Amino acid sequence: MPTCEDCDHYWRPSELGEGGTCPTCDQALDTTPPKTPWHFKLLILSATIYLGWRAVQGIAWVIHRI
Numbered sequence: 001m002p003t004c005e006d007c008d009h010y011w012r013p014s015e016l017g018e019g020g021t022c023p024t025c026d027q028a029l030d031t032t033p034p035k036t037p038w039h040f041k042l043l044i045l046s047a048t049i050y051l052g053w054r055a056v057q058g059i060a061w062v063i064h065r066i
């Protein structure tokens with residue numbers, strides 16, 4: 001969501017002026033959506049793989065206990 005730091009206001013994309021400017025002070029605002037950093041995706045992926053592996057280990061442990 002684009003924010004004008006001067007006005008301290010969040011604007012909906014439909015409320016912005018021409019070319020993505022602040023309707024109050026005409027300052028050009030950053031309208032690009034924030035991207036997920038690659039290392040965050042890597043963290044989620046590795047956590048998913050790790051938890052999946054732990055789940056497999058847990059199931060195997062339970063099977064061997066019976």
Ligand SMILES: [Zn+2]
Nearest residue numbers: 004007022025
């Ligand atoms: Zn503004």
